[in-house]
Structures are given as C-alpha cells and as structure tokens.
Amino acid sequence: MLDTGLMDISIEIIPAAATRPLRQRLLRPHQRAEELVYVGDDDPDSLHLGARAPTGELVGIVTVSRTPPPNSDNDTAWRMRAMATIEPMRGRGIGRALARASIGYVAARGGRLIWCTARIPAAKFYEQLGFERRGDVFEVKRIGPHCFMERRVQPEESAWWDDVVEPADP
Numbered sequence: 001m002l003d004t005g006l007m008d009i010s011i012e013i014i015p016a017a018a019t020r021p022l023r024q025r026l027l028r029p030h031q032r033a034e035e036l037v038y039v040g041d042d043d044p045d046s047l048h049l050g051a052r053a054p055t056g057e058l059v060g061i062v063t064v065s066r067t068p069p070p071n072s073d074n075d076t077a078w079r080m081r082a083m084a085t086i087e088p089m090r091g092r093g094i095g096r097a098l099a100r101a102s103i104g105y106v107a108a109r110g111g112r113l114i115w116c117t118a119r120i121p122a123a124k125f126y127e128q129l130g131f132e133r134r135g136d137v138f139e140v141k142r143i144g145p146h147c148f149m150e151r152r153v154q155p156e157e158s159a160w161w162d163d164v165v166e167p168a169d170p
C-alpha cells in the first residue's frame with residue numbers, strides 16, 4: 001500500500017481493457033479508447049498495472065511487455081509504456097510506485113533491461129528512476145518530442161514486486 005499523504009493507494013494487476021480509458025484521457029485524447037490497443041498488450045507475459053484509490057477509482061496505469069528495443073534482438077529486454085497518473089494525484093509517488101512494481105516484475109522474470117520512449121516533459125521522471133537517455137530527440141505526430149530511454153534491471157529488484165495486489169482466484 002502506498003501512502004500518498006491524501007489516501008492509501010494499492011498497486012494492482014488489471015486487465016488490458018481497464019487501462020484504455022486512462023490511456024485515452026491522459027495520453028492520447030485525439031484517439032478513441034478502442035484504438036489504444038498496443039502491440040503486445042495481450043501477450044501472455046505482458047503486465048498491466050493500475051494504481052487504485054480506496055473509492056475503487058483507477059488513478060494511474062502502466063504496461064510492460066517483453067519487447068526488444070528497436071534494432072535489437074535482446075530477449076532480456078522489456079518495454080514500459082502507457083505510464084500515466086491522473087492530474088490531481090501527480091507528484092505523490094504513484095508513478096514511481098507503478099514503475100518500481102513493473103521493474104520488480106521484469107526482474108522476477110529474468111529481464112535485465114527496461115526501456116521506453118519517453119515524452120520529453122516526462123524524461124526527468126524516468127531519470128529519477130535510473131533511466132538514461134539514448135540517441136536524439138524525435139517527434140511523435142500529434143504528441144510531441146520523445147527520447148529513447150533505458151535502464152538496467154538487477155535481479156534483487158524483484159523484491160519491488162512484493163507489494164502488488166494480484167487478482168483473487170475466481
């Protein structure tokens with residue numbers, strides 16, 4: 001449980017479909033939620049996490065999938081994407097908790113690298129988590145400038161997975 005100072009937030013495994021309304025609202029408002037199905041979303045080892053408030057509302061999301069970086073065949077690399085926290089809850093550690101849980105998941109599966117294409121205004125957030133920029137800034141149509149970022153994953157970081165709430169058995 002994450003104490004944000006306002007309320008306790010739990011980091012939970014959620015279905016891919018549950019991420020789409022926040023992907024649409026916070027990341028790609030020019031697209032429809034049903035268009036926001038990303039490659040790898042439904043891969044068996046892909047992970048979708050939600051930060052849930054006591055009211056049941058999802059206040060943050062992230063997805064990780066086993067995907068090599070561009071022009072690489074590194075099968076220990078995972079991609080982090082669709083990271084977002086709702087505006088009133090930003091700056092309270094929710095994004096960091098989602099990212100750490102994702103890194104924990106990757107570490108527990110033998111992953112050794114995690115990467116993302118970061119929006120430039122969010123690059124500092126990723127730097128705080130140990131990601132480093134690689135290469136030039138590039139433009140993504142209708143969204144803005146991005147940079148490639150990556151971070152090594154250490155086996156012991158699997159401990160960051162421990163606080164995640166897994167769905168109850170039906």
Ligand SMILES: CC(C)(COP(=O)(O)OP(=O)(O)OC[C@H]1O[C@@H](n2cnc3c(N)ncnc32)[C@H](O)[C@@H]1OP(=O)(O)O)[C@@H](O)C(=O)NCCC(=O)NCCS
Pocket residue numbers: 026027082083084085086089090091092093094095096097117118119121122123124125126128
């Ligand atoms: C980027 C984003 C996910 C961060 O979520 P958040 O819940 O506010 O992040 P946290 O509160 O966990 O921040 C962790 C650290 O990063 C810093 N940080 C967060 N966002 C930052 C930003 N935009 N610029 C600089 N630093 C930032 C925080 O100050 C904090 O630092 P601290 O450890 O020194 O206190 C959120 O701002 C967001 O949803 N932005 C819009 C969508 C987006 O751009 N997503 C990323 C797509 S690549």
